[in-house]
Amino acid sequence: MTGLRDIKRQRVHEAISTAAITLFLERGFGEVSVAEIAAAAEVSKPTLFKYFATKEDLVLHRIADHQGEAARVVRRRRPDEGPLDALERHFMAGLDRRDPVTGLNDHAEVLAYHRMVFSTPSLAARLFHHMAMDEEALAGALAEDADDLTASLLAGQVLAVQRVLARRNWLRLAEGETAARLHPEAVRAAAHAFALLRRGLDAA
Secondary structure: OOOHHHHHHHHHHHHHHHHHHHHHHHHOHHHOOHHHHHHHHOOOHHHHHHHOOOOOHHHHHHHHHHOOHHHHHHHOOOOOOOHHHHHHHHHHHHHHOOOHHHOOOOOHHHHHHHHHHHHOHHHHHHHHHHHHHHHHHHHHHHOOOOOHHHHHHHHHHHHHHHHHHHHHHHHHHHOOOOHHHHHHHHHHHHHHHHHHHHHHHHHO
16 A cells, blocks of 8 residues: 555655656756756755656656566566567557557657657667666566577667667657558558568577
8 A cells, every 4th residue: 555655755756757847848958957847846956856866867757667668578478479479569559559659649748758858969868778778678588588699689679670660650740640640550660670570580
């Protein structure tokens, strides 16, 4: 059962997060100071840093739930399902539910969020750091059924494919396409990409 202290911490966390993202999207990541965010969230700077170690974390915590997701998908797959099949199924389900991590979400705030991350060097660098950690975690999961080299190579390829697909979807939406119209094409592109990956896996 969640205690009152945990509930309060979660509320403060959300208040800081909401204030930060709102200000960043209104004025730009580099134009907003941590002091302004703390003031908007009605907390002190020391309190803010207890919840978010860096300014970049104020943005990228929004994707924290996806950290290590590919590795979890592989480990939780059905007994009769291969790792790549599970990863493809999970990505396709993400497209269907318009998960922002697939790039196929045309909500204005989601599009603006992606634009901010991709156009801000420090955020992009931190994002790639997260991706490197995801790759290492996925390689660890795949290594349970393959040698270390094969697992590492496949992990890099899978996450690169997902990154390219998501970026492609976001760019199309940023150009004015709608998620509903783009969805069939995004599904076909993902199926094609995973088919190419599967050929490599079969060879391995």
